[in-house]
Amino acid sequence: MEYNAKQLQIIQVAERLFAGKGFSGTSIRDIAHEADINVSMISYYFGSKEKLIEALFEVRFVESAERMENIVSNEDLSPLQKIYILIDGVIDRLLGNQCFHNIMLREQLSGEERTQVISDLIYQLKLKNWEGINSILREGQIKGHFREGIDVSLLSATLYGTVNHVLTTQSFYRKINNLESLGQEEFDKTLKKQLSKHLKSIFKATVAYETIE
Amino acid sequence: MEYNAKQLQIIQVAERLFAGKGFSGTSIRDIAHEADINVSMISYYFGSKEKLIEALFEVRFVESAERMENIVSNEDLSPLQKIYILIDGVIDRLLGNQCFHNIMLREQLSGEERTQVISDLIYQLKLKNWEGINSILREGQIKGHFREGIDVSLLSATLYGTVNHVLTTQSFYRKINNLESLGQEEFDKTLKKQLSKHLKSIFKATVAYETIE
Amino acid sequence: MEYNAKQLQIIQVAERLFAGKGFSGTSIRDIAHEADINVSMISYYFGSKEKLIEALFEVRFVESAERMENIVSNEDLSPLQKIYILIDGVIDRLLGNQCFHNIMLREQLSGEERTQVISDLIYQLKLKNWEGINSILREGQIKGHFREGIDVSLLSATLYGTVNHVLTTQSFYRKINNLESLGQEEFDKTLKKQLSKHLKSIFKATVAYETIE
Amino acid sequence: MEYNAKQLQIIQVAERLFAGKGFSGTSIRDIAHEADINVSMISYYFGSKEKLIEALFEVRFVESAERMENIVSNEDLSPLQKIYILIDGVIDRLLGNQCFHNIMLREQLSGEERTQVISDLIYQLKLKNWEGINSILREGQIKGHFREGIDVSLLSATLYGTVNHVLTTQSFYRKINNLESLGQEEFDKTLKKQLSKHLKSIFKATVAYETIE
DNA sequence: CATGAATGAGGGTTCATTCAT
DNA sequence: CATGAATGAACCCTCATTCAT
Numbered sequence A, B, C, D: 001m002e003y004n005a006k007q008l009q010i011i012q013v014a015e016r017l018f019a020g021k022g023f024s025g026t027s028i029r030d031i032a033h034e035a036d037i038n039v040s041m042i043s044y045y046f047g048s049k050e051k052l053i054e055a056l057f058e059v060r061f062v063e064s065a066e067r068m069e070n071i072v073s074n075e076d077l078s079p080l081q082k083i084y085i086l087i088d089g090v091i092d093r094l095l096g097n098q099c100f101h102n103i104m105l106r107e108q109l110s111g112e113e114r115t116q117v118i119s120d121l122i123y124q125l126k127l128k129n130w131e132g133i134n135s136i137l138r139e140g141q142i143k144g145h146f147r148e149g150i151d152v153s154l155l156s157a158t159l160y161g162t163v164n165h166v167l168t169t170q171s172f173y174r175k176i177n178n179l180e181s182l183g184q185e186e187f188d189k190t191l192k193k194q195l196s197k198h199l200k201s202i203f204k205a206t207v208a209y210e211t212i213e
Numbered sequence E: 001c002a003t004g005a006a007t008g009a010g011g012g013t014t015c016a017t018t019c020a021t
Numbered sequence F: 001c002a003t004g005a006a007t008g009a010a011c012c013c014t015c016a017t018t019c020a021t
Helices: A005-021 A028-035 A040-046 A049-064 A067-073 A079-096 A098-109 A116-142 A152-168 A170-176 A184-207 B005-021 B028-035 B040-046 B049-064 B067-073 B079-096 B098-109 B116-142 B152-168 B170-176 B184-207 C005-021 C028-035 C040-046 C049-064 C067-073 C079-096 C098-109 C116-142 C152-168 C170-176 C184-207 D005-021 D028-035 D040-046 D049-064 D067-073 D079-096 D098-109 D116-142 D152-168 D170-176 D184-207
Strands: none
Touching: A005 A028, A005 A040, A005 A049, A005 A098, A028 A040, A040 A049, A049 A098, A049 A116, A067 A079, A067 A116, A079 A098, A079 A116, A079 A152, A079 A184, A098 A116, A098 A152, A098 B098, A098 B152, A116 A152, A116 B170, A152 A170, A152 A184, A152 B098, A152 B152, A152 B170, A152 B184, A170 A184, A170 B116, A170 B152, A184 B152, A184 B184, B005 B028, B005 B040, B005 B049, B005 B098, B028 B040, B040 B049, B049 B098, B049 B116, B067 B079, B067 B116, B079 B098, B079 B116, B079 B152, B079 B184, B098 B116, B098 B152, B116 B152, B152 B170, B152 B184, B170 B184, C005 C028, C005 C040, C005 C049, C005 C098, C028 C040, C040 C049, C049 C098, C049 C116, C067 C079, C067 C116, C079 C098, C079 C116, C079 C152, C079 C184, C098 C116, C098 C152, C098 D098, C098 D152, C116 C152, C116 D170, C152 C170, C152 C184, C152 D098, C152 D152, C152 D170, C152 D184, C170 C184, C170 D116, C170 D152, C184 D152, C184 D184, D005 D028, D005 D040, D005 D049, D005 D098, D028 D040, D040 D049, D049 D098, D049 D116, D067 D079, D067 D116, D079 D098, D079 D116, D079 D152, D079 D184, D098 D116, D098 D152, D116 D152, D152 D170, D152 D184, D170 D184
16 A cells, blocks of 8 residues: 555654544544644545554554564574664664554554454564564574573563553653653663663573573 | 442443543443443533543552552561562552553553643652662662662563553463463463563562572 | 522522523522522522522512602602602612612513513513603693603603613723722712713703703 | 625524523524524534624624714714714614624623623724714814713713613513504604604703704 | 535533432 | 432534535
8 A cells, every 4th residue: 555645744643643642532633733634635535534543554564564574584693682683673663653652552452443454463563573582582592592481472571561661651761760851862862772781681681591691 | 539339330430441442432421321320420420521530540549559568668578579579469450450550551651641630640659669669679789689780760661561561462462372262360360470470580680699599 | 479598598699690691691500509508409499490580580579669659659749859769769779789680681681581470570660660750750741840742661761771771881981981990889879970960961851841940 | 704605694593592592591503403504513614602602793893883983974964963863873773783782782781701802892882882972072062062061971871771771672662652553664663763853852952052953 | 636615423511400318 | 398419401512524516
């Protein structure tokens, strides 16, 4: 599915508003007003409000579909290096697309199953992510670098859950760590660095034998 | 603030529906229908839909306000034992009140700051939780059991984030781990056990010196 | 119909609120709140909101029913003196019960004919007033003091209309005449004096032969 | 502000209903039903019920803004002739737009100050009317036709108050003067004639020296 | 191909009144 | 005799969508 410039602009505005106020809490009038278009354009271009959020998911998924693949298939890296790159990749992706991941979190919290399309896309992404981590861990186990008996699901949960939680509670994090004076960009940089170190440390301790460096 | 039986019933229904469809996505007619009351009762009992969700937060917060206190102040436990009890407490609390924590996650994702009341309550709860973990860690450091330089915020994020993420992606977790045949109760039990083991392992590796058992 | 102290208190509050916001614009909750009673008391004491305004009219009418009679039947006064006393009486009555006359004006403007009871009371009052003026004028004509061919209805309209209009546009009157610094009481006194002089002058010029003093 | 045909139709219906039942007493459903439109059209066209009445005031004010000007600035007329034309103009205007003036009277009786817009418009109209009368009277005084020491406010009150009062109590007027058999049009004609004569007589006696014809 | 006028359904809230106590 | 809990109707307004142009 290809979208023209106007459609992409609408999607972008919708993404910001859905992130801030939720799907139900955002009216097409809000979107139309912010995007400076007529309200009927949303139905015209996308068919309905629901189709709009589907389009949003499609666009963002296509963008991020290729990343995991590149990491796993790179043969020059050790399993632990791959894990490290994976962690940084997740951090970058989630913090770099905060609006979209906010929406995705909301959708996962929703029992409404807005549409099968979105559910399927989220499922596919999760599966791909899980398989990526899994294949790296298996490779590490085969190479004798990693322990046996690692719970991939829970380790994934720790990776994504920690980043999401920090993303969600940014303002609290700033307050508690006296980082309120920092600009958004600088704060993001600091956050990424600390998150990266923290998660790498957890992963290493969890998967790698002590002797591995 | 005290609520009578009918009010508590409404709150309970609202909690379930807000968790499933979000605040904006749930109409007071939905709530009234499910609770088998007249639509005007919500305004009558709570003043407005917004006041209803505030009441919900107040009730749930009062319930869970005392838990952390009991753990921290118990003098018979070692710091690591306290951490372990804390972890199990968090798991129990979040998985035992899935609807409410779903709503709380939604509210944290929301940029709307529905009301100052809710924001304040969430902030207070987070602060209390943070202080609880912090004081246990400090105690462990003073006693020489725990490492220095622990990032309390990120460790909290890992604890809450991991549990929340699992809570949010339960169905995926079941599917990927072939646990779809289990009943909800049995699954919850399994999940709690595995989460507990996983998080305790992470915390131990992160905070404790290797020699500590 | 007799009303107890509580009922009279309710009537008094209702009068003030009806005057300020109109009958439809005033809710029984407003009244109950201001009168510091339960909402159900209005239905309980009066039967309904409509019956309440009827009661208000009854009470105020009984109060003012006797005045005109006294003026007309006083044999010691000349017709013109009677007219003068009548004018001052109308001014005093309308300005002394501004709330009630506000409500009465509203009811007369209304095409709803809220109830036959109110319509009848207003009709009776108007008729009594008209007859009072008429009989004084007739007396003056018989005595040769007053001209023939006086339009009693229009003269009444000028009397009541002028006072009502001033009553209605008090704030404009204050502004245009630079009386904004005066207290309400002092302003009322000034207003009454000027209205009295103005209307007496009009009446004299309209009804009396020039030579009459 | 320009209004299209449909908006003007809605305004016209609203005017009639507001006059009959008051603003609070008229629901947008009433208006929609009478105007044969969907209820949502009122919000759609005017924004809200309050904005609708504002629009009504704007339209009617624009219509009557020019009249006074024409009278005052006409140099071929004597001051007394101008007064006479003014009186007939007021009578025509008030009796010709009974619905609107009913609403305006209601608004002036209201302590709610529905919106600043309406209050301002009414104030401007009153001021313009006052200034018109004032300038004619001053002209008459300068030319030596009129007395000194005329209270413009009270004279205005008598003019507008008398006409309004007759307008308000038409049915009583008919009854008392045995004019119940007349059709509305014929009655209006009779009323205008009598009102005109009555008010001109009052004004002449009040402002002009006896010798002036 | 794009628009904005128009719609019916449903949103949250307030209403006057009733009824069991 | 007096109360407050509870009700269903109606309130104004916003919603996503449609349709003629």
